[in-house]
Amino acid sequence: MKIGASLQTRLALAIGLSVTLLWLAAAAVTAHRLGGEMQEVFDDGLKATALRVLPIARHDLREGDERGDPVEHDVNEEGDDGETRIGREARYGEDVTFVVRDRNGQVLLASTGADASIFPPFVKPGFLRTETHQLYYDASFDGSLTIAVAEPLDRRTELSRKMLLGLLLPLIVMIPFSLLAIVLAVRRSLRPVRLLRQELARRGAQDLSPLPDSGLPSELRPISAGVNQLLDRLKAAFNAERAFAANAAHELRTPVAGAIAQAQRIRTETGEELTGQRATEIETTLKRLMRTSEKLMQLARAEGGRLQTDEPSDLRPVLQMIVEGFTRTGEGRILLTLPGGPVLSRLDPDAVGILFRNLIENALKHGPQNGLVEAALQTDGLLCVANDGAVLPADATERLAKRFERGSGKVGGSGLGFSIVKAIADRTGMSLKIVSPRPLKHEGVQVQVKLPLA
Amino acid sequence: MRVLLIEDDTALGAAIRDQIAADGHSVDWVSRLDQAGDAIVAAAYDLVLLDLMLPDGLGVPFLKGLRGRGDVTPVMVLTALDQVSDRIAGLNAGADDYMVKPFDLAELSARIGSVARRYAGNPNPNITLGPLAIDLAARSVVLNGKAVALTAREWVLFEAFLQRPAQLLSKAQLEERLYSFDTEIDSNAIEVHVSRLRKKLGAHVIETERGLGYRLGQP
Numbered sequence: 146m147k148i149g150a151s152l153q154t155r156l157a158l159a160i161g162l163s164v165t166l167l168w169l170a171a172a173a174v175t176a177h178r179l180g181g182e183m184q185e186v187f188d189d190g191l192k193a194t195a196l197r198v199l200p201i202a203r204h205d206l207r208e209g210d211e212r213g214d215p216v217e218h219d220v221n222e223e224g225d226d227g228e229t230r231i232g233r234e235a236r237y238g239e240d241v242t243f244v245v246r247d248r249n250g251q252v253l254l255a256s257t258g259a260d261a262s263i264f265p266p267f268v269k270p271g272f273l274r275t276e277t278h279q280l281y282y283d284a285s286f287d288g289s290l291t292i293a294v295a296e297p298l299d300r301r302t303e304l305s306r307k308m309l310l311g312l313l314l315p316l317i318v319m320i321p322f323s324l325l326a327i328v329l330a331v332r333r334s335l336r337p338v339r340l341l342r343q344e345l346a347r348r349g350a351q352d353l354s355p356l357p358d359s360g361l362p363s364e365l366r367p368i369s370a371g372v373n374q375l376l377d378r379l380k381a382a383f384n385a386e387r388a389f390a391a392n393a394a395h396e397l398r399t400p401v402a403g404a405i406a407q408a409q410r411i412r413t414e415t416g417e418e419l420t421g422q423r424a425t426e427i428e429t430t431l432k433r434l435m436r437t438s439e440k441l442m443q444l445a446r447a448e449g450g451r452l453q454t455d456e457p458s459d460l461r462p463v464l465q466m467i468v469e470g471f472t473r474t475g476e477g478r479i480l481l482t483l484p485g486g487p488v489l490s491r492l493d494p495d496a497v498g499i500l501f502r503n504l505i506e507n508a509l510k511h512g513p514q515n516g517l518v519e520a521a522l523q524t525d526g527l528l529c530v531a532n533d534g535a536v537l538p539a540d541a542t543e544r545l546a547k548r549f550e551r552g553s554g555k556v557g558g559s560g561l562g563f564s565i566v567k568a569i570a571d572r573t574g575m576s577l578k579i580v581s582p583r584p585l586k587h588e589g590v591q592v593q594v595k596l597p598l599a
Numbered sequence: 600m601r602v603l604l605i606e607d608d609t610a611l612g613a614a615i616r617d618q619i620a621a622d623g624h625s626v627d628w629v630s631r632l633d634q635a636g637d638a639i640v641a642a643a644y645d646l647v648l649l650d651l652m653l654p655d656g657l658g659v660p661f662l663k664g665l666r667g668r669g670d671v672t673p674v675m676v677l678t679a680l681d682q683v684s685d686r687i688a689g690l691n692a693g694a695d696d697y698m699v700k701p702f703d704l705a706e707l708s709a710r711i712g713s714v715a716r717r718y719a720g721n722p723n724p725n726i727t728l729g730p731l732a733i734d735l736a737a738r739s740v741v742l743n744g745k746a747v748a749l750t751a752r753e754w755v756l757f758e759a760f761l762q763r764p765a766q767l768l769s770k771a772q773l774e775e776r777l778y779s780f781d782t783e784i785d786s787n788a789i790e791v792h793v794s795r796l797r798k799k800l801g802a803h804v805i806e807t808e809r810g811l812g813y814r815l816g817q818p
Contacts, residue, residue, distance in 0.1 A: 391680075391682075394679060394680075394681060395652060395679040395680065396679075397679075398679035398681070398699075398700045398701060399608045399611060399679050399700055400608065400610070400611075401700075401701050402608070402611050402679070402700035402701035402702065403608045403609070403610030403611035403612075403614065404610060405701045405703075406610070406611050406614030406615060406618070406701070406704055407610050407613070407614045409614065409618075409703065409704045409705075410614045410617050410618065410704065413618075413621070413704075414617075431701070432701070435701055439681075462687070463683050466683055466686055466687070467683070470699075473706070473710075474706065493684075494682075494683045494684050494687070495682040495683050495684050497683070498682065498683035
């Protein structure tokens with residue numbers, strides 16, 4: 146199946162993708178905003194450090210002045226007040242470094258590990274960003290001391306990466322779950338559609354009973370109502386066609402029977418040879434007309450009527466009756482073999498009758514003059530009608546089925562009989578097979594139809 | 600035999616009537632079920648030929664009604680309904696035979712004979728009666744190896760005796776069998792036919808029970 150061909154897949158994909166994208170977008174916006182907030186917090190921290198360090202530095206320096214030790218290098222000196230230094234470092238944090246310079250830019254005080262090269266010279270108080278650090282500058286109110294506090298940008302980047310990860314992790318865990326939930330929800334919501342589809346697929350061409358519309362969601366109700374309406378109309382049309390075929394058969398048969406009987410009477414009653422011949426010709430023509438119209442009506446029945454009944458019935462009497470019909474009209478070449486027990490099928494007995502009659506007629510017509518036609522029904526519903534005679538080549542067998550299709554223009558004689566059989570087989574889903582030579586023989590043709598059993 | 604033909608198509612009905620009459624049976628032809636009902640009550644028929652779709656109703660319920668009243672007269676259905684289900688319905692309703700239109704009149708004659716034989720309890724059309732070899736289906740009688748030609752009327756009369764070998768048949772019964780409602784009956788027609796049969800088949804082929812009627816004898 147093509148992706149997107151099913152409504153279910155399409156819905157699941159659309160909802161799943163949008164939800165995923167929206168979540169990711171929300172996470173991105175959150176991350177962005179948090180990033181901004183974090184920058185501010187960090188900047189505030191930097192500024193606070195500077196503001197805190199500067200007075201302390203001044204104080205230290207003044208005390209240092211009094212002790213005659215004007216330049217105290219915090220970094221390099223192994224001084225006696227190491228305790229103070231440790232406390233300071235703890236207060237400033239490991240990554241934040243600072244330098245305190247005098248008016249001439251001379252470094253008076255620097256934090257442990259402070260690298261002077263990362264501090265550009267003081268220009269004005271405020272923030273400054275270099276390639277590697279974020280810095281904050283400040284100056285004492287008399288301008289004698291400036292302080293630069295630096296924090297490496299790496300640290301901020303790493304922090305925002307950690308934050309982003311913290312935001313994304315739950316998402317990564319949740320997205321598959323929510324996708325699964327979406328798929329399940331979509332499946333569940335589309336259940337009525339699936340049931341409707343199955344219901345429609347399950348029924349064969351013959352089932353015209355209305356769809357059950359109970360429990361259908363409101364979107365589907367118009368569809369099922371529409372389908373039911375269509376089925377009703379179809380049923381009515383089928384019934385009309387069936388009634389027409391039946392009526393036409395009756396309306397045609399009786400007058401033709403009358404005319405044939407009259408012609409036969411003329412032939413018996415007249416002493417004149419010519420009149421007798423004429424009567425015979427009329428009779429022959431009428432019989433041909435009857436055969437042709439009969440085949441056309443059978444075809445109409447096969448194509449239009451309902452070929453299935455609600456109650457299964459035994460197929461054997463139908464076949465028996467057809468063979469009896471042939472026997473009564475003087476055709477004694479048919480050998481019918483039937484199983485001992487009933488063979489029940491939902492097929493319309495009339496359709497089976499039409500099918501069987503045409504198969505027998507074909508076998509009689511195409512077999513040798515005095516050859517036997519063997520018909521057999523098996524318990525599994527396989528109906529075989531076989532005659533002796535020339536073997537049909539494989540391609541001819543194939544052509545046979547095609548040539549006899551409707552529209553070949555051949556009416557009467559050969560042609561319609563097989564199209565009737567084909568129409569019935571097609572419409573009831575039966576498989577039709579022509580085997581030549583007959584199984585276990587060197588010659589002959591066997592036509593097999595698998596009748597569906599109840 | 601006395602036959603009731605129920606058929607509404609004029610051309611077909613007339614042809615069937617003529618065919619059966621030519622076979623020597625007497626025929627009453629009606630075209631409606633109500634007339635058929637009246638006729639069946641009025642006369643004893645040996646066979647009913649019934650069309651299934653008539654102007655005043657369907658043949659199958661009519662047949663069911665007939666059988667429901669215990670009437671066992673053989674009924675042959677002649678119909679345009681050709682489907683297996685129609686045939687099953689007709690036979691289940693009690694028809695003895697079912698013929699689909701159009702049919703050959705010769706076949707109709709043959710089947711009428713076959714139904715009559717079955718009804719008489721002897722489906723075998725070949726009867727041997729002393730020196731007589733009779734083929735009911737072919738309507739032929741052979742006396743000592745020589746074929747005897749019988750007229751249609753003579754045959755029907757002879758057949759009446761053959762079908763009820765032990766039974767005494769009154770003159771009225773035989774007349775009813777020979778003639779339909781609308782034909783004038785010659786007062787001594789039966790005597791004439793019986794004497795011709797005796798002449799052709801042997802003096803003792805039909806015995807006379809004085810004042811009562813006739814029965815099949817031993818030729």
